[in-house]
Amino acid sequence: MIHIRKVYKSFGEVNALSEVSLDIQDGELFVLIGPDGAGKTTLFRMLVTLLVPDYGSIEVNGLDVVENFRQLRTKMGYMPGTFSLYPDLTVEENLEFYASIFGTTIRKNYDLIRDIYKHIEPFKKRPAGKLSGGMKQKLALSCALIHRPEVLVLDEPTTGVDAASRKEFWIMLKKIQQEGMTIIASTAYMDEAVRGDRSGFLHQGKLLMADTPGKIREEYPYPMYSCRSENNYALLQAIRAESSTATALLFGKTIHYSPVKEDFPVEELMSGLEATGKYGRITCEKTKPELEDSFSYLSKGIERSETQSGMTE
Amino acid sequence: MRRFLAFAKKEFRHIMRDPRTLLILFGIPVIQIIIFGYVVTNEIKHVPIVIIDRSHDETTRLITDRILASPYFETVTNTNTGKNIHQWFKKGNVRLTVVFDRQFGKKLIKSGVAQVQVIADGSDPNAARLMVGYLSGILAQAQQEINKQYGMVNPVGIESRMEFNPELKGAFMFVPGTIALIMMLISAMMTSISIAREKEMGTMEAMLVSPLHPLQIVLGKVVPYVAIAFLDAVIILALGQVIFGVPVKGNLVLLLGEVILYIILSLSLGIMISTMSPTQMVAMFISLFVLMMPTILLSGFIFPIENMPEALQWLSLVMPPRWFIIIIKAIMLKGAGLMFVWKETLVLIAMTFAFLLISIKRFTIRLE
CATH class of the missing domain: 3.40.50.300 (P-loop containing nucleotide triphosphate hydrolases)
Structure with missing residues (x-):
């Protein structure tokens, strides 16, 4: 021990x-x-x-x-x-x-x-x-x-x-x-x-x-989607700009994307983004979070609370 | 014990596989003793001189013969005019001139007084003083011979003898000094660098997590250097005797015992340095500037301690080589026994204990 x-x-x-x-x-x-x-x-x-x-x-x-x-x-x-x-x-x-x-x-x-x-x-x-x-x-x-x-x-x-x-x-x-x-x-x-x-x-x-x-x-609090497109980097920026997004991370050849709410209509958002024609075809499917997602979430949580306590001081 | 032997074996391997270390350990002692013995000598030999003989008689020829018979001087020319003296001196191919007055022999025999003029190149004052000194000695001897020949009474004759070093050989001073310097270099510098290297490579970290006691680590590192430093001391002594004729008049066992004591002293100094240096660079820097320079300058190796300003004389008291040089000069050249050097020996022993105590206190069993 x-x-x-x-x-x-x-x-x-x-x-x-x-x-x-x-x-x-x-x-x-x-x-x-x-x-x-x-x-x-x-x-x-x-x-x-x-x-x-x-x-x-x-x-x-x-x-x-x-x-x-x-x-x-x-x-x-x-x-x-x-x-x-x-x-x-x-x-x-x-x-x-x-x-x-x-x-x-x-x-x-x-x-x-x-x-x-x-x-x-x-x-x-x-x-x-x-x-x-x-x-x-x-x-x-x-x-x-x-x-x-x-x-x-x-x-x-x-x-x-x-x-x-x-x-x-x-x-x-x-x-x-x-x-x-x-x-x-x-x-x-x-x-x-x-x-x-x-x-x-x-x-x-x-x-x-x-x-x-x-x-x-299991500790990961959000739903998790794995998305692919023809321009992942641009798509990542676009997803991050949405106020409904909790986190979005590049994960190999896919984007790991979590909306804040469980029942958020992901399909709707993606078809809207696809219509702009900037990202080519976008496919998203529900997946399980990886450890990396959890760690990233945890470390962001620490940084968030630190900046907040820093502001109130 | 087995652990300790394994450690020492590993240390020997490090030494044997690094050509640079080998060169420092065995090349430098030999090179240094030869350089000091031959080059940095303050003896004079084969000085080119000009003899201007305006008299050309029996006495001047006798004196000239005596001068040239000595190993110190050899003639460039023997002439009877001094016109070009300055030219020669400027060129540097003549360093001493002896001028015999006209009618030298006749004057000498008639009145007992005749003039010899000696002109030396004073740009190197030490050498000039030596050349004139040697020449005066030869002249005085020649004068006695001439006086005898003509049945004249000798004035006061000075018969000087240099005790312990009759020929005033520089090697008598450099061999003991070089031993002190080399032992310091090998023992203190090499061990401190080799311990610092383990810290730098991270192997010290792995070793500290082993059941090895810090004392075992340090002893294992140090023992191979004791052997090598001792071997070097023997090499230097042998070279000194064979090439330069520096004798060991005293007890060889006592001498080697003192050498071992001094090696242990230097090693404990090296260990102390290594406890203060996180890297090889720092260890080298401290060894070179805190050990080597004072060893050369303040130990009485090259410059007599009596001539130093008082503050530096006090400082030289804490220089281990100062005491060691006194000891080995006494044993080697004067044949002194332990009775004559026990005080200096005690100083060395006390210093060793002090350095070891500080090292053990400072040697960390952890990383901070």
Whole structure:
């Protein structure tokens, strides 16, 4: 179990985290989503005992990250955002080094990393600096796993890695999860939010929501339409200009559009817009909101309330 | 212990795989000792001189022979007119001129007094003083010989002897100084940079989350440099002896012991610097300007401490190399034992503890 209780952290004038509370169950794969600068790395560094919260407390498997940091450091696997490999050491030497500082050997825990390591094993005599992004990522994960930690903390493991390797990476994490390990990974890619058992959305140092992808979708308060046209960008502007529109977002090749009211006549609006001839044929169909829609709605809510309170002051 | 060995092994690999580090560790000591030994020397050798002999007799020939027999001078010309002296000096192909008066020998034998004029190129005052000094010495010796030959009484003869360094070789000063400088460079600069590099690459972050104790991290980083710095000290001592004839008169074990003490001192200084520097650039900057310059300028390596303004003399007291240079000069050149250098040794030990204490206090177990 990981208990994060009302944690605050600031660096000088900057509030990196404010009142973050979160529980993560044993054996869970938790994904923390948030844009750059949301405070993901700060939260993770506190989890792995590298930073001390200003207020609040964090417990990992019954151990306090401040009081019992030394005991905790044997039980954590941590993959920093920089991958922290030695570029001049070979693949094998990197792994060997991380195994030895945790007092173990590659052979002892080879079964745990076999599925990941076998992809890079053919290159084990190559310096880590000469690996591709995807291979570096696999090696860094192997290094973080080599001492069979109870909790695995991965700071943006998929950043700077190609799409295929990213997909493969989440499948590997699912497999590791089968070993009973608790895994927490952060990402700035919204589409990776569905990869975990639960996802949390961190925005400007505040945890806006933490739940299963299904629940997060249910929280979305508006109807959702997916619309296509021949000039999506212009159509987006037009839809946003309507006072009946709650949100409208470009989503791949479609526009995710939500009117404020459930019974709003979408067909009428679209045929009116189609008649102007600016957008070609427009088709809209009812759909379910994606996580990204929910997060966007949540973060806009925060910004709205902030500007309002700013105006009243 | 196994963890520590694994760490040291990794550190050796870093060193062996980086050609630039290797060059700094093994190239610079050798190059520096050779440069200091040969180039930055204040001895004079093979100075081109002109002898203007207006007398051409037995005595002037004897004196001329004696001058040219020394390794310090060699003639450009031997002439009897001094017309072009200024021209030669301006061109720089003559740096010293000796002029014998007319009837030099006759005057000397008759009245016991004869004039020799020595003109030196004073644009380099130190060299000029040395050249004239060497020449006066040769003249005085020649005079004694001549006096003996003609059965005359010698006036007061000065017989000077330079204790510990009879030939006044510059290498006697530069070899100890270079050891002090190189040990500082390798130990303090290289370790502080290598620790700062781990911080910069983010590997320090991963390492801190391991069960390694900070002391293990630091010791693991430092031990390979102790070995290398020690090897360098031995290389410098050997080169000093083989090429420049700088002896080790004292106990070699004592000398090497003091070298190890100084290496540990420099390393603790390097660790202290690394706790203050977030990046390699900062570590390098501090090492170069806070360590290297004072080592060269304030330690008595090149400039005598007695000649410094009083404030700088006080400042030199906190320079570790100052004490180390006193110690190794005493052991190497004077053959002194621990009895003579225990005070300086204690100063070095105290400094080591101070730096280590500050480093341990400052070494963070976290990221802030």
